[in-house]
Amino acid sequence: MxxxxxxxxxxxxxxxxxxxxxxxxxxxxxxxxxxxxxxxxxxxxxxxxxGSDPNMGSRYQQSDVVRKLEQLTLKDWTHVILFLNNYIHYTSISQNIHNEEFLNKLINKLPSALGR
Incomplete structure (x- = not known):
C-alpha cells in the first residue's frame, strides 16, 4: 500500500x-x-x-468549542431557538452531542421552571 x-x-x-x-x-x-x-x-x-500533527487541529477546535459551550447562556425564552441551535452545533463539533454531562449543563442553563 x-x-x-x-x-x-x-x-x-x-x-x-x-x-x-x-x-x-x-x-x-x-x-x-x-x-x-x-x-x-x-x-x-x-x-x-x-511540521505538526494533522489531527491536532481538530483537537484544538474541539477544546475551543467546549469553552464556547461553557459560555452559552439563556436569559429568557425569546432566544431559546438560537440557544439550542448553538448548543447542538457546538456539541456536534466537540463530539459531545450524546454526552449526559453536557445535557445536564444544558438543562442547568435553562431559565425558570425547566432549569435547576
Missing part, C-alpha cells in the same frame, strides 16, 4: 518522504509493519510537510 501511495506524491512531498526514509529507517519499517492503512502514511507525510 505504501509503495502505491508513494507514486501519488508530488515532487516536494516525494523528496521529503525519500529523505525521511533514508534518515529514519526504523520508523519507515514501523509504518510498514502497521499494515495497509493509508491514513498512517498520509498523516506521516502531512507531518513531514507542515
Amino acid at each position: 505504501v509503495k502505491y501511495l508513494e507514486t501519488t506524491l508530488g515532487d516536494t512531498a516525494k523528496r521529503a518522504w525519500d529523505n525521511f526514509k533514508a534518515s529514519y529507517e526504523n520508523e519507515d519499517r514501523e509504518l510498514l509493519s502497521l499494515g495497509n492503512k493509508p491514513q498512517n502514511f498520509i498523516n506521516l507525510v502531512s507531518y513531514l510537510l507542515i
